[in-house]
Amino acid sequence: MKKHAALTLLGLFAILFAACAPRALSLPSIPEPATGAAPADLAAPEYRAAPEEQARSAGAVGAADQERLVVQTASLSMVVTDPLAKATAIRRMAEGMGGYVVSSYIYQSTFGEAGLVADSASITVRVPAERLEDALEEIKADAVEVRSENVTGEDVTAAYVDLESRKRNLEAAEAQLMEIMDTATKTQDVLAVYNELVRVRGEIEMVRGQMQYYEESAAFSSISVELIPDVATQPIETGGWQPQGTVKAAVEALIRSLQWLADAAIWLGICGVPLLIVVGLPLGLVVRAARRRRAKAAAGG
Structure with missing residues (x-):
C-alpha cells in the first residue's frame, strides 16, 4: 500500500515539474541558399579583361565582320x-x-x-x-x-584587322597625350609628353602605311x-639538216665577209694611199736614179 502511494506521489511530482519547467527557445529558421548559388556578399567579382585582351577580342570579332582581303x-x-x-x-x-x-x-x-x-x-x-x-x-x-x-x-584579313585595332589604340593614346599636354605646366613634363606624342604619331603613320599597302595589294592583282x-x-637537231638555218648562216657569213672587205677598202683608202705616197714616191725616185746610172755606165763602157 505504501509502495503504491509512493509511486502515485512520484508521478504527480513529475507532472508538476514538467508543467512548471520553462519552454525551450524557438530559433527563427534561416532559409538555405539555392543549390550552386553563393551568398550575395560572397559572390565572385566580375571579370574585366585587360585592354590588350579587349583589343585581341575586338580584333577576332572584327576579322569575322571585315570583308575578306x-x-x-x-x-x-x-x-x-x-x-x-x-x-x-x-x-x-x-x-x-x-x-x-x-x-x-x-x-x-x-x-x-x-x-x-x-x-x-x-x-x-x-x-x-x-x-x-x-x-x-x-x-x-x-x-x-x-x-x-x-x-x-x-588572305591578309587578320593582319589588316590587327593593324586597325592597333591604330585605334594609338589614336586613343594620342588623344590622352594631348590632354596631358594641355594640363602640363613644367617644361620638363611638356618635353617628355611631346617626345612621346611624336613617337606615337610616327607609329600611327607606319600602321596607316601598312594598311594602305594591304588595301592596294588586295584591290589590284x-x-x-x-x-x-x-x-x-625551235628544236636543235644534231643529226638532221635544217635548210633555213643553213641559209641564214650563209647570209650572215656573206654579210660579215662584205663588211670585212668594206672595212679593208676604207682602211686602204684612208691609211694605205698616204703611206704609198710618203714612202713609195721617194723609193721610186731612188730606183729611177739608180737605173739611169747603170744605163750611163753601160753606154760609156
Whole structure:
C-alpha cells in the first residue's frame, strides 16, 4: 500500500515539474541558399579583361565582320612571235583596265648552236582584282605556247584587322597625350609628353602605311609575264639538216665577209694611199736614179 502511494506521489511530482519547467527557445529558421548559388556578399567579382585582351577580342570579332582581303598574284611564262610588241600590248591592256605597269625589262638572248640572237622581255602589271581572269585570258590569247601559269592568293584579313585595332589604340593614346599636354605646366613634363606624342604619331603613320599597302595589294592583282621569242622553241637537231638555218648562216657569213672587205677598202683608202705616197714616191725616185746610172755606165763602157 505504501509502495503504491509512493509511486502515485512520484508521478504527480513529475507532472508538476514538467508543467512548471520553462519552454525551450524557438530559433527563427534561416532559409538555405539555392543549390550552386553563393551568398550575395560572397559572390565572385566580375571579370574585366585587360585592354590588350579587349583589343585581341575586338580584333577576332572584327576579322569575322571585315570583308575578306585577299592578295592575288599571277605569273606566266609563254612563247610569242614578237616579245616587244606583246609587252606593249600588255601595258596598254593594263592601263585600259584601270591598272598600271610595275616594271618592264627588255633584253637580248642567244639561242641554239648557230648563236641566234633574239629579243626577250618581262613585264609586271597590276590590274583590278575583279578583272584578273579577263586579263589572263587576254594575255594568253595570241601566245604560241604557254609554258607555265601560276595563280596564288594570300588572305591578309587578320593582319589588316590587327593593324586597325592597333591604330585605334594609338589614336586613343594620342588623344590622352594631348590632354596631358594641355594640363602640363613644367617644361620638363611638356618635353617628355611631346617626345612621346611624336613617337606615337610616327607609329600611327607606319600602321596607316601598312594598311594602305594591304588595301592596294588586295584591290589590284599582280601579273608577271615572261615573254620568250618563238625562235627559242625551235628544236636543235644534231643529226638532221635544217635548210633555213643553213641559209641564214650563209647570209650572215656573206654579210660579215662584205663588211670585212668594206672595212679593208676604207682602211686602204684612208691609211694605205698616204703611206704609198710618203714612202713609195721617194723609193721610186731612188730606183729611177739608180737605173739611169747603170744605163750611163753601160753606154760609156
